[in-house]
Amino acid sequence: MNFMNRTNPVGVFDSGIGGLTVVKELDQILPNENLIYFGDTARVPYGSKSNETVIEYSKQDAKFLLNKNVKMIIVACNTASSVALKELRKSFDIPIVGMIEPGVKAAIEKTKNGKIGVIGTHSTINNKAYSRELLKQNKKLQVYEKACPLFVPLAEEGMIDHPATKLIAEDYLTELKKKKVDTLILGCTHYPILSKVIQEIMGNNVTLIDSGKAASSIVESYLQGRGLRNESHQIGKREYYVSDLPQKFKTIASTFLGKPISDLRKIDLEELF
Numbered sequence: 001m002n003f004m005n006r007t008n009p010v011g012v013f014d015s016g017i018g019g020l021t022v023v024k025e026l027d028q029i030l031p032n033e034n035l036i037y038f039g040d041t042a043r044v045p046y047g048s049k050s051n052e053t054v055i056e057y058s059k060q061d062a063k064f065l066l067n068k069n070v071k072m073i074i075v076a077c078n079t080a081s082s083v084a085l086k087e088l089r090k091s092f093d094i095p096i097v098g099m100i101e102p103g104v105k106a107a108i109e110k111t112k113n114g115k116i117g118v119i120g121t122h123s124t125i126n127n128k129a130y131s132r133e134l135l136k137q138n139k140k141l142q143v144y145e146k147a148c149p150l151f152v153p154l155a156e157e158g159m160i161d162h163p164a165t166k167l168i169a170e171d172y173l174t175e176l177k178k179k180k181v182d183t184l185i186l187g188c189t190h191y192p193i194l195s196k197v198i199q200e201i202m203g204n205n206v207t208l209i210d211s212g213k214a215a216s217s218i219v220e221s222y223l224q225g226r227g228l229r230n231e232s233h234q235i236g237k238r239e240y241y242v243s244d245l246p247q248k249f250k251t252i253a254s255t256f257l258g259k260p261i262s263d264l265r266k267i268d269l270e271e272l273f
Contacts, residue, residue: 006230009034009237010219011070013061016044016156017249018190019076020256023238025216027257030223034236036068042244042269045152046079047121047188054123058084060272062092064241071228074219075099076212078188079121082129095222102218103185103211104133110207111141111183117176117206118145119198120187121152130187144179148172148191155190158252166197173201185209193256240264243272 010026012019016039023037038061040046046054058080065073072095075081075088081098088096107116118130125147134143151172154165176184184202186192189212199208223229230236238261242249246266254260 005071006228007034007232008069008071009036009239011036011038011065011068011073012076013038013040013058013065013073013080014077014189015040015046015079016152016190017041017252017256018152018155018188018193019074019212020253021189021192021210022074022076022212022216024257025213026219029216029220030229030236032230032232032234032236033223034230034238036065036070036239037241038064039240039242039249041242041249044156045121045149046077047123047149047152049123051083051123051127054080054083055087058088059091062088062096064267064272066092066094070094072097072219072222074215076189076215078129078211079123082124082127097215097219097222099187099189099211099215100129100133102214103187103209104130104137106211106214107134107183107185107209108137108141110209113180113182114138114140115142115144115179115181115183117179117181117184118143118187119148119151119172119176119184119191120145122147122149124187130185142179144176144181146172146176148188151194152188152190155193156252158255160193160196165194166201169194169197169201173198177202181206183207183209185211187211238263241267243267243269
């Protein structure tokens, strides 16, 4: 792999702003990598769509990034990871990292009582992606899952400290709290945006697993192990693309990342077909 390949960007896609939780982590551990982010804000959320639609959208998102000459793709969307990852790996000859396996690995390492909770979109929970993988690794685990569909729109609207968010979170999480889980997988990359209220309700004795954070560590190991890590001493370039509502994305993203986003472009959906 020559130096030019090393400097090719890492591609990240999500249905909206959720994948920024992955970007934030990559900023910390791989600051020299060039990143291209695509948020499909015109078609968010993916979690309420059929499997066929999620696969179709995910392939379009991946193709968009491949046309930007990325060296690997991070599927920073748990719904797409649970439904489309296998299809993406079959369709494209490029390293593709999803959210499920890294999140599972981190949860198993952290749990002490073997009771693990998983929250995610309807699609992720219905596909049982996390419970299947967790029980494959350890049959003795007790896994409790809960769909939290309203968390995505709340995060997308930036309603992080809104009283309604706390009420909805309490309604969703009470059941898991009663099960005495000691580890909770945030099975959607939007959810870490709401981690403060989730932690408050679950209590400090419960470890929250950010699947995006876990995936970022895998990306670092992968690039290092294959000689693909960008060895430049300069901070990497960040390019952001969305399919709708660029100003809203910019406002929420700048707040979440703690710095302004400069290179943001809106694309037409036709460019994905």
